[in-house]
C-alpha cells in the first residue's frame with residue numbers, strides 16, 4: 001500500500017491511497033481540472049480512481065467530489081449525515097454508498113475502518129486503512145482527541161496527522177475572535193501540541209512515516225509542526241513530512 005496527497009489545507013484536500021487491487025481518493029476539495037492536474041503529477045488518471053470516500057461536508061473536502069465521481073465513474077462512500085448535508089444532495093446517485101461511522105468495510109484487498117471525530121460537521125469521520133502490508137491512519141479536521149481515536153491510530157505504519165495551528169500564532173494572529181474560538185474549540189481543528197500529545201499516547205513503535213497535514217498558512221509554520229511532532233517521537237524534525245496546500249505530498253509507502 002502506498003499513498004500521496006493532492007493537496008492539504010483549508011483551500012482543498014485529497015488523499016490518494018493505492019493497493020495492488022484498488023485506488024481511491026479520500027475527499028476531493030479541488031475542481032475537476034485541478035484534480036486531474038494534481039493526479040497527473042502522481043502518474044494517475046482520474047478514470048483510474050475506483051472510489052471516493054468523503055470525511056465530511058466542508059467544501060475543502062467535498063467541493064469536487066460529485067464532478068470527480070461523475071467523470072471517473074468512482075463509487076462514493078460517506079455517512080448519512082455527510083450525504084444529507086451536501087448541497088443539493090448532488091452525490092445521491094446509484095454509485096453512492098452510505099457507510100456506518102463505526103463499521104469497517106472492504107474494498108477489494110483494502111480494509112477501510114471509519115471512526116467518528118469531534119468536528120463542526122453533521123457526521124464527520126476519519127479513516128484507518130489496512131492492507132496485507134501495512135496500516136495507514138488519517139486524522140484531520142478534529143477538534144479534540146478521544147480514547148477511540150487513540151485506539152484507532154495505535155500501531156499504524158503511517159499516519160497523516162492534522163497540525164492545523166500553533167496556539168500562540170492563532171491567539172496573536174489576524175483572525176476575528178469568533179473564528180479563533182471556532183478553530184481552537186472542541187469541534188474545530190487540532191493544534192501542533194495536541195497532535196504531539198496524541199503521538200505520545202498511542203503505540204508508535206511501528207510508525208515508519210508521519211505526515212503533518214492541514215496546516216494553516218496563517219496560523220502555523222511547517223518548522224513549528226515538525227518541531228512539535230519530532231519532540232514527541234524523539235526523532236529528527238527532517239524525518240517528518242509536511243503536506244503542502246499547493247504541492248501536496250509525493251508517494252510514500254504505508255507499510
Ligand SMILES: [Zn+2]
Nearest residue numbers: 010058060141
Ligand atoms: Zn478541512
Ligand SMILES: [Zn+2]
Nearest residue numbers: 056058119141
Ligand atoms: Zn472541516
